[in-house]
Amino acid sequence: MNHPADDTLLEFLLETVDEKEKALLKEHLDACSPCKERFLRIQRETDVLGSFNPDLPPLEARMPKGRPYLGRKYSHLAAGLILGFSLGYGYSRVAVPSEATVVASYLAKSSPLLAGEEFVVCETVDLSIR
Amino acid sequence: MTADWDFFERARDGDERAWRILLERHGRELTRMALLITGSLAAAQDLVQESFVELYRKPPPHREGGFRAYLSTIVYHRSLKEKRRSRSLSSLDGIELVSTEASPLEKIITEEKDRAIVASIMSLDRQHRDVLILRFYGGHGYETIARLTGVPLGTVKSQIFYAVKICREQLRKKGWLE
Numbered sequence: 183m184n185h186p187a188d189d190t191l192l193e194f195l196l197e198t199v200d201e202k203e204k205a206l207l208k209e210h211l212d213a214c215s216p217c218k219e220r221f222l223r224i225q226r227e228t229d230v231l232g233s234f235n236p237d238l239p240p241l242e243a244r245m246p247k248g249r250p251y252l253g254r255k256y257s258h259l260a261a262g263l264i265l266g267f268s269l270g271y272g273y274s275r276v277a278v279p280s281e282a283t284v285v286a287s288y289l290a291k292s293s294p295l296l297a298g299e300e301f302v303v304c305e306t307v308d309l310s311i312r
Numbered sequence: 313m314t315a316d317w318d319f320f321e322r323a324r325d326g327d328e329r330a331w332r333i334l335l336e337r338h339g340r341e342l343t344r345m346a347l348l349i350t351g352s353l354a355a356a357q358d359l360v361q362e363s364f365v366e367l368y369r370k371p372p373p374h375r376e377g378g379f380r381a382y383l384s385t386i387v388y389h390r391s392l393k394e395k396r397r398s399r400s401l402s403s404l405d406g407i408e409l410v411s412t413e414a415s416p417l418e419k420i421i422t423e424e425k426d427r428a429i430v431a432s433i434m435s436l437d438r439q440h441r442d443v444l445i446l447r448f449y450g451g452h453g454y455e456t457i458a459r460l461t462g463v464p465l466g467t468v469k470s471q472i473f474y475a476v477k478i479c480r481e482q483l484r485k486k487g488w489l490e
Contacts, residue, residue, distance in 0.1 A: 189473075189477070192473065192476065192477065196473055198469035198473055227484075227490065228476055230429065230483060230488065231429060231433070231444065231448055231479050231480070231483075232448035232449065233425075234344065234348070234426050234429045234433075235344070235423075235426065236344070236347070236421055236423075236426055237420075237422065238340055238343055238347075238353070240336070240339065240340075241335050241340065241343060241357060241361060243331075243360075243364045243365065245323060245328050245331040245368070246365055246369060
């Protein structure tokens with residue numbers, strides 16, 4: 183291979199050559215010190231284009247509100263507990279009791295207007311599903 | 313998944329330290345890229361911050377490829393949008409308002425070498441300039457650049473060669489190269 187021109191070395195550097203030419207150029211540069219030196223110079227000069235480095239203040243960007251780190255781990259468990267409790271509570275509200283226990287709590291004296299009359303007051307103390 | 317995507321997931325779970333690490337690792341380079349496209353440091357910082365937030369709120373379905381490469385595509389699109397917006401503001405009834413003052417970009421460049429580099433990049437037309445910025449400051453491969461710019465792959469390769477050659481010649485004339 184003849185010694186490549188600077189433009190060809192630049193194309194090689196920029197990786198805009200096809201694979202076949204790339205392989206040939208690599209082989210030549212491995213064997214030819216002057217061309218290798220030219221290539222390295224072109225590389226240094228090209229690197230300058232990417233060296234714009236102004237003194238910039240640090241970036242400040244507030245993180246958007248997200249789920250707490252630990253909360254996310256247990257959110258499924260919490261959701262399950264809440265759902266289970268809600269279902270249980272709701273069922274208990276709508277379910278018809280199968281048995282009611284009614285006991286006589288006390289024997290109350292009536293008012294003076296109804297002297298001599300006795301009333302039994304009953305109240306429901308337990309309403310449960312058996 | 314790369315370490316950066318791992319930090320991103322932790323940030324999404326509420327880990328602020330992971331969020332700050334990502335800002336420190338990538339904020340500066342992304343701001344530099346946006347600065348070269350928009351010419352305004354304030355605009356560049358704003359849109360890079362917005363890009364981080366956008367990525368946080370709408371993460372990609374797969375955490376493949378480089379984190380910075382993905383984020384820089386968001387930054388690039390926002391930069392173009394900002395450039396179009398500022399261009400429309402600078403013209404009034406079709407009349408371009410030309411300022412004699414130094415541009416915002418020129419004001420923040422303190423090093424003469426940086427000034428020369430920026431001047432050489434800015435001397436390119438928009439297509440060549442964007443290709444060079446995306447390659448050298450966005451770290452993108454040519455296929456990605458072709459997709460981002462809507463230009464065929466072969467044309468992108470021609471454009472990068474031309475852009476680099478022109479910029480090198482300008483820097484050499486000003487004595488900044490060997």
